[in-house]
Amino acid sequence: MIYIGENKKGYSMVKKDSLTIDSSVFFGRGIFETILVLNNGVFLKEHLERLKDGCLNLNIPFNINEEELREFIKNEKIRNKALKITLTEKNIIYSTRDIPYGIADYNRGFSIKLSEVRRNSTSKLTYLKSTCYIENIMEKEKAKDEGFDEVIFLNERGELTEGATSNIYFIKNNKICTPKVSCGLLDGIIRGWIKNNFQVEEGCYNIEDLRNSEGIFISNSLLGIMRVSQFEEEFFGEKDLIEEIKSKYESSIISF
Structure with a gap:
C-alpha cells in the first residue's frame, strides 16, 4: 500500500x-x-x-x-x-x-560475497540513506543471480565497510568487531543497538580479517540479526555469541 x-x-x-x-x-x-x-x-x-x-x-x-x-x-x-x-x-x-525474511532464512544463515565496486569514504552520500540507491540494488541483484544473499563492499583503501543493505560484523577471540563509520558506511539503527548492549570493537579491517574470523553476522532493521553461514567459498558454523546477540535483540523488540 x-x-x-x-x-x-x-x-x-x-x-x-x-x-x-x-x-x-x-x-x-x-x-x-x-x-x-x-x-x-x-x-x-x-x-x-x-x-x-x-x-x-x-x-x-x-x-x-x-x-x-x-x-x-x-x-x-x-x-x-x-x-x-x-x-x-x-x-x-x-x-x-x-517482511521478507522467515524462519528458514535464520536457520540456514545467509551467504555473502565481495563486490568489485568500491565504497567512497569521502562522499557525503555514503553516510546517508538517500534515494540514490541504484548501485546497492544492482550489486545485490548481481549477487543473488550468483546464488548469494548479500554483497559486501570494501572502500578505496581496501577496508571493509558494509553490505548493500546491511552492516557487517565478525567475531575474533570471542569479541565483536565491526568497521568504523569513517571507513564509509551507514551507521545502522541495529548497529547502534548492538553497540549499546555489547562490547564492540570498531576499527579498520581488511578482507582477511573477515575470512579468518570465528564467525560473521549482518544486521538491518528488517533482518534484525542474521548469522552468515557462507562467505564466497568458505563456510561458517553457528557461534554462541552470535546466537546470544540475536536472542537478546529479539527479546528487546517484543515490547514494540
Missing part, C-alpha cells in the same frame, strides 16, 4: 499512486527509512532522528511528527509489516510491504 502527501506542515496522507515531480525524479534528492512495524514502529524515534538528519544534509523539508506517525500506523492497522518512509522536496511517501 502506498500513501502520498505534500511535504509541508499540516500534510495529510492519501492512498494513491502518483506524486509531484521534483528533484528526486531528476537528481535522486530524497531520503528514506525502512522501519519494522510489529504492534508499532520498532525504534521509530531513532529512525525519525536519522531521517531528519538526512533531510538537513540534502536541504529537504522535514515535517513528520512522531506522535502523528504512530497514530497513522494505528489507524491504518499496519502490523507485522515493513514501513518505508521517503521524503523528497515536495513529497512524503509511506509504503508498506510484507
Whole structure:
C-alpha cells in the first residue's frame, strides 16, 4: 500500500499512486527509512532522528511528527509489516510491504560475497540513506543471480565497510568487531543497538580479517540479526555469541 502527501506542515496522507515531480525524479534528492512495524514502529524515534538528519544534509523539508506517525500506523492497522518512509522536496511517501525474511532464512544463515565496486569514504552520500540507491540494488541483484544473499563492499583503501543493505560484523577471540563509520558506511539503527548492549570493537579491517574470523553476522532493521553461514567459498558454523546477540535483540523488540 502506498500513501502520498505534500511535504509541508499540516500534510495529510492519501492512498494513491502518483506524486509531484521534483528533484528526486531528476537528481535522486530524497531520503528514506525502512522501519519494522510489529504492534508499532520498532525504534521509530531513532529512525525519525536519522531521517531528519538526512533531510538537513540534502536541504529537504522535514515535517513528520512522531506522535502523528504512530497514530497513522494505528489507524491504518499496519502490523507485522515493513514501513518505508521517503521524503523528497515536495513529497512524503509511506509504503508498506510484507517482511521478507522467515524462519528458514535464520536457520540456514545467509551467504555473502565481495563486490568489485568500491565504497567512497569521502562522499557525503555514503553516510546517508538517500534515494540514490541504484548501485546497492544492482550489486545485490548481481549477487543473488550468483546464488548469494548479500554483497559486501570494501572502500578505496581496501577496508571493509558494509553490505548493500546491511552492516557487517565478525567475531575474533570471542569479541565483536565491526568497521568504523569513517571507513564509509551507514551507521545502522541495529548497529547502534548492538553497540549499546555489547562490547564492540570498531576499527579498520581488511578482507582477511573477515575470512579468518570465528564467525560473521549482518544486521538491518528488517533482518534484525542474521548469522552468515557462507562467505564466497568458505563456510561458517553457528557461534554462541552470535546466537546470544540475536536472542537478546529479539527479546528487546517484543515490547514494540
